[in-house]
Amino acid sequence: MKIKIAKDCGLCYGVKRALRMAQDTRKHTTGKVVTLGALIHNPQVISYLEKQAIFSIQSPDDTESGTVVIRSHGISPEIYERLKKKNIKIVDATCPIVQKIQQRVNNLAKEGEEIIIVGNKKHPESIGLIGYSRGKGIIIESEEQVKKLPKRTTRAVLAQSTQDPFLFERIVTTLKKRTGELKIFNTICQSTQTQQKATSELAEEVDILFVIGGKNSSNTNKLYHVSKRILPNTYFIEKAEEITPEMLQGSKIIGLSGGASTPPEAIQEAVVKIKSCFEYQIHTEKDIQCQS
């Protein structure tokens, strides 16, 4: 049995930076420290932060004092203004790459362009980006939605940083047929692209692949689909405990990958669990042999 871990996987620069900023803030602040929304889409890391007294709130209305940390996904200008009106300190941990996309949307909106954001409607980054579009943005999740758009002479298209590059390409191709002049900005983060490439390469080499991460992590979901397209024997799990000996039956090479919000501990725990499953299989076989 061999375990292979994707060359590039786990916490990205933006999430690590946001975690570090929140923990530094906690260390140097006496009052309440909260994050606006979960800092990271990973339940284990969230409970670790809660043990350090870093809790999350869902809306600016949920706090009147202390410090609010803005997570790597960023927020809309409207939410930022609502926070500024309160007697609270703001620590902006928006990923600098996301800030550049926000700036791009802002500039395109000033030019009066209709802006197509290829993203997930419910994802906080896309919700923040829409806020920068001054009513000129549309979030698109599928090619089918593009086909329903009216034809226009000009448009701009960009992507949520964690978007699947294949989906972005397909949407751009369909959008070109409905737009005279299409301004294309591939804003998919390099880290996302590298992780997706590493996971797809791994899926070619292994018998089974576990993508580890929070079920609400957009980026981890994308990795799962990227791998599933190549290797039907792909599982999306949140915790190592979900791996069972039955899943591993017949697999000689086992692959592991994790999204931008998956801490290295989660991958290591999966390695330990897989090793223990194989011991279990060997013991079980021995037991069977003894009985016969």
Ligand code: SF4
């Ligand atoms: S995936 Fe890229 S853009 Fe998104 S938070 Fe991580 S580093 Fe920043």
